[in-house]
Amino acid sequence: xxxxxxxxxxxxxxxxxxxxxxxxxxxxxxxxxxxxxxxxxxxxxxxxxxxxxxxxxxxxxxxxxxxxxxxxxxxxxxxxxxxxxxxxxxxxxxxxxxxxxxxxxxxxxxxxxxxxxxxxxxxxxxxxxxxxxxxxxxxxxxxxxxxxxxxxxxxxxxxxxxxxxxxxxxxxxxxxxxxxxxxxxxxxxxxxxxxxxxxxxxxxxxxxxxxxxxxxxxxxxxxxxxxxxxxxxxxxxxxxxxxxxxxxxxxxxxxxxxxxxxxxxxxxxxxxxxxxxxxxxxxxxxxxxxxxxxxxxxxxxxxxxxxxxxxxxxxxxxxxxxxxxxxxxxxxxxxxxxxxxxxxxxxxxxxxxxxxxxxxxxxxxxxxxxxxxxxxxxxxxxxxx
Numbered sequence: 001x002x003x004x005x006x007x008x009x010x011x012x013x014x015x016x017x018x019x020x021x022x023x024x025x026x027x028x029x030x031x032x033x034x035x036x037x038x039x040x041x042x043x044x045x046x047x048x049x050x051x052x053x054x055x056x057x058x059x060x061x062x063x064x065x066x067x068x069x070x071x072x073x074x075x076x077x078x079x080x081x082x083x084x085x086x087x088x089x090x091x092x093x094x095x096x097x098x099x100x101x102x103x104x105x106x107x108x109x110x111x112x113x114x115x116x117x118x119x120x121x122x123x124x125x126x127x128x129x130x131x132x133x134x135x136x137x138x139x140x141x142x143x144x145x146x147x148x149x150x151x152x153x154x155x156x157x158x159x160x161x162x163x164x165x166x167x168x169x170x171x172x173x174x175x176x177x178x179x180x181x182x183x184x185x186x187x188x189x190x191x192x193x194x195x196x197x198x199x200x201x202x203x204x205x206x207x208x209x210x211x212x213x214x215x216x217x218x219x220x221x222x223x224x225x226x227x228x229x230x231x232x233x234x235x236x237x238x239x240x241x242x243x244x245x246x247x248x249x250x251x252x253x254x255x256x257x258x259x260x261x262x263x264x265x266x267x268x269x270x271x272x273x274x275x276x277x278x279x280x281x282x283x284x285x286x287x288x289x290x291x292x293x294x295x296x297x298x299x300x301x302x303x304x305x306x307x308x309x310x311x312x313x314x315x316x317x318x319x320x321x322x323x324x325x326x327x328x329x330x331x332x333x334x335x336x337x338x339x340x341x342x343x344x345x346x347x348x349x350x351x352x353x354x355x356x357x358x359x360x361x362x363x364x365x366x367x368x369x370x371x372x373x374x375x376x377x378x379x380x381x382x383x384x385x
Contacts, residue, residue, distance in 0.1 A: 008263035008270075011298065011328050017260055018274065018302040021281060025303065029174040029236065036164045039155045042172035043208040043305045050147040050166045053140030057087060058105040062135040065118055065125050066109035067096040069132040074124040081106065096125055105136065112136060152306035154208055176304065178209045179235035181227070183217035183242040183252055184287065195359055196241045196292050200285065203296045204239070207304040217243065217252060225255045232280040237303070242287025253284045266328045266369075268356035269294035288356040294330050294367075310384045312366075317341035319375045321348040328371045332364040340368065340382050348373075 009017065031045035060066060067075055068091065075096040081088045083102030091097065091108035099105070099112065112135035119126045143165065153159055155170070163170055180200055186192040194216065201211035214231055217224045217240065224243070232238060243252030253262065256275030264272045268291035273284035283300055285292040301307040317339045322329050332355060333342035343364065344355035355361060366382040374380060 007261070008265060009261045011264055011266045014261060014264045014266075014272070014274075014299045015302050018299050021260065021274065022303045022305075025176065025236065025281065026173050029176055031171050032174055033169055033171055035168060036155075036160055036170055039163075039170050039172050040157070040160060041206060041208050042155050042170075042175065044149060044151050044153045044155065044163075045171040045173045046151050048149040048163050048166045048170060050143055050145055050162075053145050054143040054165060055137055055139060055141075057139050058109075059083075059137050060099045060101055060103050060105060060112050060135060061137050062112055062114040063101050064099060064112045064114040064116075064135065065096040065127075066099040066105050067091070067111060067113055067130070068093075068108055069111040069130050069134070071096075073126040074121075075126075077120070077123050077125055110136065150306065154206070154305045154307070173208065175208055175210045176236035177212060177234075178204050178237045178239055179212050179214045179231050180204070180239045181214050181217050181231075181241070183219070183224070183240055185219045188216045188218060196285075196287070196289055199289065199362070200239060200241060200292060200296060203293075203301075204304075207301055207307070209237070209304055219243075221254065224252060228252075228255050228277050228282070232277045232282075235280065238277065238280055238282040239285060239300075240282065241285045241292055243284065256282060256284075264295070264299060265326055266294065266298065266330060267352045268330060269298065270327070272299060286356070289359050290332065290361040291356040293362070294356075298330070298369075311381050312384065313379055314338055314340040314382050316374050316376055316378045316380055318345055319348050320345055320350050320370070320373060322350070322370050322373050324372075328369055330367050330369055332361045332367045335365040335382065340366070340380060342368070 076094055078095045078097055080098045081103040082100045085103055087104045088097060088106040091106050097106055110132045111130040113127045113130050114135055117127045149159060149163055155163060180197055182194050182197045187194045197213050201213055204211040217227055240252045253273045255277060257277060259275040262273045263270055269286060271286045272295040275282050285295050314335055315338055329350060331342040333340050344351045364385060366384040368380045368382055
């Protein structure tokens with residue numbers, strides 16, 4: 001269900017509204033059960049919990065001999081232990097056991113004499129002194145029982161590894177079909193390459209969606225409306241690129257039958273609009289590439305999942321004046337030796353409309369989100385792209 005119509009909202013309000021619409025979308029979609037290895041870039045429909053410590057016992061991280069670090073050489077070799085074996089009998093004083101990487105240590109062993117350092121003569125082994133814990137991964141030192149992957153997480157390769165430690169199967173949200181339409185006669189004529197559609201489709205697939213590029217909307221209101229209405233019942237979500245601002249030929253947002261919000265207090269990305277055509281959510285992205293990326297990354301991603309962001313702290317490479325106009329500003333830039341240098345800053349002025357239109361902004365290392373001026377040398381949190 002759509003919320004009542006709102007005009008421009010703050011970035012945090014837009015995110016919350018998008019999350020609410022996402023809950024409704026996932027309820028409509030339902031879920032399916034997949035093997036973890038099949039679930040790449042799918043969205044968890046329910047929590048996944050680790051039911052035991054990992055490793056569940058002390059294990060060897062090198063091939064060699066399990067022994068007590070307080071023992072004196074020579075030690076009697078009293079058997080072999082391999083990965084997957086049940087826990088071996090306890091070691092007696094003066095004994096060692098030949099052990100493979102990943103195998104459980106017997107009770108009484110607290111270190112590994114690695115094979116390269118071992119001197120074996122008959123049934124005895126000698127070697128240099130070893131310290132307690134050498135080449136041993138202790139019980140529960142990797143992951144603790146009770147670790148949870150929360151519903152809404154995208155199963156990238158890292159999350160898949162963690163999920164597989166918990167269960168062979170996961171419940172995932174059925175992948176939404178998302179129809180993507182660019183807009184503008186300049187793209188229809190081939191005068192301008194349609195770079196944004198490919199970017200948006202790639203971002204959507206990374207959010208667990210099936211992205212379908214359905215064509216290019218013309219700069220003609222009736223045809224634009226007819227095209228959107230005709231495809232609205234064939235997909236779960238519509239995403240349009242361009243036609244969302246206040247220009248004479250910005251028709252796309254006018255097609256909305258219901259509006260959740262129109263405009264967001266962030267630049268680039270201000271024209272972002274969310275509404276409905278028939279009963280299908282329609283996301284209207286800005287037409288400029290960095291504007292579209294900002295809207296997708298900061299807001300629209302929450303419609304499909306709980307996005308994760310990697311951040312680091314860096315020192316600002318220059319001073320930037322941020323106007324006090326109620327907007328938050330996203331500065332894109334490059335990282336080098338702990339210094340973040342934003343693009344599009346001349347003097348201290350941030351040329352946001354220029355940066356928004358720069359395809360080369362995709363080559364940046366990250367971005368910072370600011371609502372007040374910063375000075376060169378100030379520490380800032382950089383979200384990595």
